[in-house]
Structure formats: C-alpha cells, structure tokens
Amino acid sequence: MKKLTCSFCGRTSDQVSMIPGPDANICVDCVHHANEMVTRHMKKAEDAPPLPPTPTPKEIKAFLDQYVIGHDEVKKVLAVAVHNHYRRLEAAEQGNRTTNGGSGSPAPQSAEKFVDVEIEKSNILLIGPTGTGKTLLARTLAKMLGVPFAIGDATVLTQAGYVGEDVENLVRYLLQNAD
Numbered sequence: 001m002k003k004l005t006c007s008f009c010g011r012t013s014d015q016v017s018m019i020p021g022p023d024a025n026i027c028v029d030c031v032h033h034a035n036e037m038v039t040r041h042m043k044k045a046e047d048a049p050p051l052p053p054t055p056t057p058k059e060i061k062a063f064l065d066q067y068v069i070g071h072d073e074v075k076k077v078l079a080v081a082v083h084n085h086y087r088r089l090e091a092a093e094q095g096n097r098t099t100n101g102g103s104g105s106p107a108p109q110s111a112e113k114f115v116d117v118e119i120e121k122s123n124i125l126l127i128g129p130t131g132t133g134k135t136l137l138a139r140t141l142a143k144m145l146g147v148p149f150a151i152g153d154a155t156v157l158t159q160a161g162y163v164g165e166d167v168e169n170l171v172r173y174l175l176q177n178a179d
Helices: 028-047 057-067 072-099 109-113 134-145 167-178
Strands: 018-020 025-027 156-158 161-163
Touching: 018 028, 025 028, 057 072, 057 134, 072 134
Parallel strands: none
Antiparallel strands: 018 025, 156 161
C-alpha cells in the first residue's frame, strides 16, 4: 500500500492513522487539533459581547445634525442607508445563528418569519465640489458608529487605472485607524 503523508503536519501513514482525500490527506491528530480550534473559535464567538442596537435613521440624522449644518436630504439618505446596512448585517448574523447552530437554542418565532427576507444591499457615492462636506459626513458617521475611517487621494484617474494612493496604503490607513 502507498505511504500517505499528512498535508498539514507531514507525518506518514506509518506513524499515525490517515484519512485520505482526493488532493490532500489528514492524520487523525490534525483532525483532533482542527476540531479543538473550531470549538475554541465558536466558543469565542458565543462569548463575544452582543452588538449594540442598530441606531434608527432618526438617531443617525440627529447625530449628523450636531456636526453638519444643512444637507438635510443627504443626511436623511445616509441615515436610512446606514440603518439598512446594519439591519442587513444583523439579519445575516441571525441567519448564521439559526442555520449554523450558533447558541444551540432555537430562533425566536419572530425571527423565523423573516429567515427568507433579504434587505437589498446598496452603495453610496458622495460626489461634489471640494469643501461641500462629503468627508465631514463620512467621518461623522464613522465616529458615531465606531468604525475606522481613512482618506486617500484618488483625484487623478487614467485609462490604465488610478494614480494617487495605492490600494495597499488605503487598506493600511484603515487598519491603523481600526486600533
């Protein structure tokens, strides 16, 4: 019989029992370690503090009103879009809990009614001349929601792509601001 090698730890079938696969093999010890890792990860997810309640569009707009003068229509649109974004995330999380077992307890009846309901994803593009408050609106929303915010210069566009900040730099700014 052909000697199999664990694709993870490198031990051979002479040393430990092996589970063969079409493109890889895994020994029973690595299966055990992987199971422990998944169990620890799921325990951490269950122990994570619950997300704060999603702010209502009125609450979001009221917060923006404290920092941004005017732009009432934009603030309303942003408030509804942000609220729907967080509701979509909550629905996805609720779906994960009910379909993946999550806490092991059944979903409340009210949640079961909405398992098939999807909130459509939308994107927002803030466009306008310099100094009209686009960055202030986005920064204020990030502050309220406690999410990282980064600014990058993408003012020069070319046919080959954009020139300005590298995508890697923008991601680095986001990671730095996330701390």
